[in-house]
Amino acid sequence: MLDLSNVSFSYNGDPAIDNLCLSVESGEFIGLIGANGSGKSTILKLAAGTLRPGAGEITLWGKAIHHYRDRDRAKLVSYLPQMLDVHVPFRVNELVRMGLYPYDIPPDLTPDEAVATVGLADKGDSLIGELSGGERRRAFLAMTLLQGAGILLLDEPLANLDIRFQIELMRLLKDLRHQKHISIVMALHDINLAFQFDKVYVVKEGRIITEGRPLETITRDLLREAFDVDVMIYHHENGTVSFGFERMEDKNGLR
Amino acid sequence: MKKQTLWMIIGSVCLAVLSLCVGPKWINPLQMDEVSRQILLSIRLPRVILSLLMGGALGASGAVLQGILRNPLADPYILGISSGAALLAALGLLLGSTAFGFFTIPVFAFVGAVLTGIAVGAMGYRRGGLWPERLLLAGVGVGFLFSSLLMLMMSLSSDEGMRRAILWIFGDLAMADWSLIPYGFVLILIGLILSLWRAKGLNALMLGDDIAHSLGFNPGRERWILFLAVGLMTAASVSMGGVVGFIGLLVPHIIRFVVGSDNRVLIPLSVVAGGALLCTADTIGRTAVAPMELPSGIITAVLGAPYFLYLLKQKDILGES
Numbered sequence: 001m002l003d004l005s006n007v008s009f010s011y012n013g014d015p016a017i018d019n020l021c022l023s024v025e026s027g028e029f030i031g032l033i034g035a036n037g038s039g040k041s042t043i044l045k046l047a048a049g050t051l052r053p054g055a056g057e058i059t060l061w062g063k064a065i066h067h068y069r070d071r072d073r074a075k076l077v078s079y080l081p082q083m084l085d086v087h088v089p090f091r092v093n094e095l096v097r098m099g100l101y102p103y104d105i106p107p108d109l110t111p112d113e114a115v116a117t118v119g120l121a122d123k124g125d126s127l128i129g130e131l132s133g134g135e136r137r138r139a140f141l142a143m144t145l146l147q148g149a150g151i152l153l154l155d156e157p158l159a160n161l162d163i164r165f166q167i168e169l170m171r172l173l174k175d176l177r178h179q180k181h182i183s184i185v186m187a188l189h190d191i192n193l194a195f196q197f198d199k200v201y202v203v204k205e206g207r208i209i210t211e212g213r214p215l216e217t218i219t220r221d222l223l224r225e226a227f228d229v230d231v232m233i234y235h236h237e238n239g240t241v242s243f244g245f246e247r248m249e250d251k252n253g254l255r
Numbered sequence: 256m257k258k259q260t261l262w263m264i265i266g267s268v269c270l271a272v273l274s275l276c277v278g279p280k281w282i283n284p285l286q287m288d289e290v291s292r293q294i295l296l297s298i299r300l301p302r303v304i305l306s307l308l309m310g311g312a313l314g315a316s317g318a319v320l321q322g323i324l325r326n327p328l329a330d331p332y333i334l335g336i337s338s339g340a341a342l343l344a345a346l347g348l349l350l351g352s353t354a355f356g357f358f359t360i361p362v363f364a365f366v367g368a369v370l371t372g373i374a375v376g377a378m379g380y381r382r383g384g385l386w387p388e389r390l391l392l393a394g395v396g397v398g399f400l401f402s403s404l405l406m407l408m409m410s411l412s413s414d415e416g417m418r419r420a421i422l423w424i425f426g427d428l429a430m431a432d433w434s435l436i437p438y439g440f441v442l443i444l445i446g447l448i449l450s451l452w453r454a455k456g457l458n459a460l461m462l463g464d465d466i467a468h469s470l471g472f473n474p475g476r477e478r479w480i481l482f483l484a485v486g487l488m489t490a491a492s493v494s495m496g497g498v499v500g501f502i503g504l505l506v507p508h509i510i511r512f513v514v515g516s517d518n519r520v521l522i523p524l525s526v527v528a529g530g531a532l533l534c535t536a537d538t539i540g541r542t543a544v545a546p547m548e549l550p551s552g553i554i555t556a557v558l559g560a561p562y563f564l565y566l567l568k569q570k571d572i573l574g575e576s
Contacts, residue, residue, distance in 0.1 A: 050468050074471030081465040085325075088462055089516040098462070101455050102471035140466075147470065 001026055001183060002047060002077065002151055007056035009046060009206075016042045017206040019056070024151060024183050029174065031214070032187040033194050034203035035227050040187035041082065043203065044153045047185065048079035060151075074102035078149040082156040082187075084140055086129055092139045093124040099146030107148040114146040115139075118172065134165035138172075145176065154186045158193065170196055191231075194218055195241050202226050215241075259513055263524060267531035274303045274538040279545040302431035305439070306537045306551070307530035309428075309496050310506075312443045312488035314529020317503030318510070318521050319450050322457040323481050324387045330504035331489040334390065335397035339371025340364040340493040341424050342401045345408060348423060349416040360423070361435060361494040368490030371397060376482060384475025385482060425550030426499035428537050439491045446488035447526065453480050454518040461516070501556040502529045505563045512566045532559060 002024040009017040017039050024030060024047075032040045045051045046058060049065040058065045060076055068076070088095065097111045115124055118138040128136055137157060144152060157173075158166045170193060177184055186197075194200055195214045202210050202217065204226050210217055215235075223231045232244045275295060276282050282291045282299070316331035324333075331337065347354075347363035355362045375397055379390030405424075409417050422429075450457075456477035459467035464474040492499075506529045507521060514520050536554035543549060 045465070048465075048469060050465055070468070070473055071471035074469060077469075079465065079469040081463065083463075085463055089511065090458075090461075091515060094515060094517055095462075098455075098458060098470060101459060144469075 001061060003057075003059045004043070004047060004053075005057045005059070007046060007053045007058060009042060009051060009053050015206060017046065017053075020206070020208055022047075022201060022208065022211075024185055026150070026183060027177060027181050028183045028185075029177050029196075029198045030183070030185045031194055031197035031200040032185065032203055033191060033200050033218075033226070034189065036189060038203045038226075039206040040189075040203050041155050042206070044079060044155050044185065044187055048077060048153050049073055050079065071102045074147065074149065076149050077151040077153065078144045078147045079153040080140055080144050080155065080157065082159055084136055086136070088128045090128055091124070092120055092126050092128065092131070092142075095128060095139055096124075096142045096146055099143040099148075102147065107146075109146055109148060111146060114142040117145060117176070118142040119168075134161050134169070137161070137169065141169075141172075145180075150182055152182055152184045154184065156187055156189070158188060158190065166190075166193065191218065191223065191227075191243060260520070260524060263513075263527055263531075267527050267534075270531050270535050271303055271307060274306075274534050275299050277538050278542055297433075298431075301433045301436060302428055302537065302541075303534055304436055305428055305431040305495055306534040308436070308439055308443055309492040309499060309530075310502055310533025311526035311530035312446065312492040313499060313502040313533070314506040314510075314525035314527075315447055315450055315522050316485045316488045316492075317505075317529075318507035318518065318525040319457060319481050319485050320503070321507055322461050322518060323478050323485075324391050325461060326387070326391060327508065328504070329391070330500075331485060331492075332498065332500070332503065333398070334372065334375050334394035334485070334489075335401060336368045336372050336375070336394075336486060336489045337493050337498045338398040338401035338405070339374075340368035340490065341498055342405050342408075343367030344423060344494070344497070345405055345420040348420045349408060349412045351416065357432065357434065360430070364494035364497075365490050368493055369486070371401070372482075372486035372490065376486075385478040387478075390482070422548075422550060423497040426497045426552035426555075427548075428496045428551055429541075429548060430496065435495050439495045442487050442491035446484040446486075446491070447522075449480055449484035449487075450522050451519070453477055453484075454522055457481060457518045458516075496551070499533060499552040499555060501552065501559050502532055505559055506532060509559070509563055509566060 004020055004022045007017060007020045020043065032043060034040050046053055052066060060068065065073060092115060093111060096115050100106050115121055118141050120135060120138055120142065123135060128139060131139060158169060161169065173184055176182060197214055199212065200214050200217055201208050202222060209225060210222060220231065220233055234242045234244060276284065278299060280294060282295055287295065313331055320329040320331060321327055343366055344360050344364035347360050352359050375393045378393035379385045381389060409420055456472045459470045459472050460474060460477055467474045507525045510521055510524045510528055514524060532555055533551060536551045536558055540549040540551050540554045
């Protein structure tokens, strides 16, 4: 569906992405993992067509993404950035309906259904500024769902959310993937959630250092390479995974 | 919302009709003698139409600019367009130029507005698009520069020239004449059509450039079109009747309190409310202390600011409970 082939990109001459290859197939749930500043957001912006690569090619259903008309591209791929403006002066219903902007004839999903899907049915008339961080993110997600694109690119959608909202949003996205058969590519730096994905790409300094199924890919050595820290990984009998690191000493040598 | 919209339109029409009747001489449109007919058709009707056009253009421009700059304090004059128009218009007034006959001051003002708009647009342009922050800072910088030059020019000028320039700067509709209206109408109509055509894009821009792009818009192109629309409407307005403050800044906010922020509704209703407010202000300005006239810009602020502050107290537009 979406292919990035040998893509390179630089910001004002500073290389940000170096010879990157990534492909997204139908219904895949993909995580981009890496330290802050590793290039995850830039990869998503390139995949969304927001940035143009300096070298390489990005194709959507076999056609170069920049050859699509803006509205046609918006029907196939949608992107939600990490930073969402708190001071957007719209109500939830107004915001969500903007997901229909690329269409003359609206797709199957209705605005009310999109709002209900993200659990905000009772907040339709609320101003975006009145919502909590988690609700605001879900409101924007409802807009993105209404847009009806087959590929969702989400940049750190779990940032600034507490553990409950993180799990709720992750569950919602997994459900949507099954119900709507959409592909989701998500950037995150919290490795605790990495095992929820079908496939992870680990990014460091604008390059993908490894990719694969999380259980086989994420190892202590990999984390040391990607994040420059020594973290233990514990695989439990019930199938869950946890991470641990040494208790740190303070300046007085106390633990 | 539809009910409020309807009442707003009916109210504006009633105010416009009332403005035709009110003045130093009360005119009953159903019982007019020849003198009254002349006053109504030659003086009051063009003035009412001019105030509706100017107020409407300023209301729409304010709504569009607050959206593209993502700044609630933006108004049509923040881009320095009015300062450029005022500088050249004042130059014409102070020099007593009659280069274009009756159209001299409007032409000077329009040229000043357009040249300033182009300069600010060029300074706000970087890496293939208009950047809101650059545009805003360029506008503020140019505005300060031109205002300083204007003050310098006025402080060196004769008393009579300065009085006329001050009247014009605060909004002077006394020049209203049928000959001004067609050209102003065409420019404002083009600006308004462009604004309404790109109203969805403006809504999307208010969510940020990345989301606007994701929704199928080219943020750079949207901003150029909307900047052009604002430039046309502001230049036409300021060249016809001077710098009328308040409308472009606060009318869009007042309308937002009532109908929300969807620009497809906000822009046309800002036209209606801006037109009605300036029409009312001008009527008061030319009748309150007749035969003297008070500048419309002062009346609009005196009328509108308390109502805006009342709404600000009553409503919770940004959800700051």
